[in-house]
Amino acid sequence: MQRVAYDRNNIFGKIIxxxxxxVVVYQDDDVLSFMDVFPQAPGHTLxxxxxxxxxxxxxIEPELLxxxxxxxxxxxxxxxRALNPDGIMLMQLSGAAAGMTVGHLHFHIIPRWDGKAIKGHAHGQMADLAELKDQAARIAAQL
Structure with missing residues (x-):
C-alpha cells in the first residue's frame, strides 16, 4: 500500500x-466518536x-489501537441498544483504493435493518443536523 504523509488539516484533524x-457521541483523552454527516444509514457513527x-x-500505535x-x-x-437494528456493519477502509476518503484512521459503525438498503459510502446529501443530534443523544444515553 502506498504510504502518504499525514495531513493535519484533514476534516477529522480539524474536528479533534x-x-x-x-455531533459528538463520546470522547475521552484518546478517542472521539461522532455522527457521520453523510450517513449510510440512520445512526451511522464514526x-x-x-x-x-x-x-x-x-x-497506528498498538496501544492506541x-x-x-x-x-x-x-x-x-x-x-x-439505542436504535435496535437487525445488525451492525463495522467498516474500516485503509487507503484510497479501499474507498477511504479521509486520511485519518477511523471506524464506521453502521446500523442495518432487514430489507432496508444503505446509501453508498461518502455519497448523497448531508444529514439533517437535528436528526443527527437526536441520534447522538440516544446513543450517548446508552453508554
Missing amino acids: RGEAPS VIAKRSQAITLLE QKLIAATQRIAQAVD
Missing part, C-alpha cells in the same frame, strides 16, 4: 482540534483516535 463542527496521526490500520477498538465495541453496543 475544535476547528470544525461535529470512531477515531485523537492522539494518533495514523492514516491506516497498518500504521487497543483503546480505539475497545471504544468502537462500546459505542457499537450503545448503537445497538
